[in-house]
Amino acid sequence: MKYIAEIDIMPQKEILDPQGKAVKLGLHNLHIDSVGDVRIGKHIRLEVEAESEETAKATVDTACRQLLANLIMEEYTFSIAEITA
Amino acid sequence: MKYIAEIDIMPQKEILDPQGKAVKLGLHNLHIDSVGDVRIGKHIRLEVEAESEETAKATVDTACRQLLANLIMEEYTFSIAEITA
Numbered sequence: 680m681k682y683i684a685e686i687d688i689m690p691q692k693e694i695l696d697p698q699g700k701a702v703k704l705g706l707h708n709l710h711i712d713s714v715g716d717v718r719i720g721k722h723i724r725l726e727v728e729a730e731s732e733e734t735a736k737a738t739v740d741t742a743c744r745q746l747l748a749n750l751i752m753e754e755y756t757f758s759i760a761e762i763t764a
Numbered sequence: 765m766k767y768i769a770e771i772d773i774m775p776q777k778e779i780l781d782p783q784g785k786a787v788k789l790g791l792h793n794l795h796i797d798s799v800g801d802v803r804i805g806k807h808i809r810l811e812v813e814a815e816s817e818e819t820a821k822a823t824v825d826t827a828c829r830q831l832l833a834n835l836i837m838e839e840y841t842f843s844i845a846e847i848t849a
Contacts, residue, residue: 681800687770687807702808702831711827715766715811722772722807723787726800742796746787 682727682735686757689720767812767820771842774805
């Protein structure tokens with residue numbers, strides 16, 4: 680079966696996010712003033728071929744740990760959904 | 765009230781994603797072979813101060829259109845949740 684994984688990789692809370700700070704400034708310069716803290720990370724959409732949702736989850740977790748996320752500075756969360764075609 | 769917006773900005777379907785292709789290759793090199801198509805975009809987490817969820821949504825939509833997303837090449841989706849503190 681085919682699954683779609685939606686992965687969010689964000690800088691850890693303790694870590695400064697200069698890109699987010701810059702975007703916040705940019706928004707304020709555009710008079711969008713009601714925006715507070717901004718944090719910027721990556722969003723990754725993966726297709727996974729697996730026998731069960733459990734296997735798909737394990738694959739995505741391995742992919743995050745081994746390649747996608749830098750666990751020293753980032754944290755990841757993901758959700759998985761079956762593709763019904 | 766305070767709201768948190770979770771924004772996903774992804775390259776449009778019609779557009780090639782070389783970064784995603786590279787990551788797919790990288791995953792296969794790590795013997796994570798069950799991964800098919802990979803697409804990489806941005807994930808942005810914003811805090812918004814607004815009177816209602818409607819206003820917060822409008823602010824986030826404006827922010828996406830005016831600064832965060834390049835609508836020629838990217839598409840965005842977002843969800844909003846109230847912060848209960």
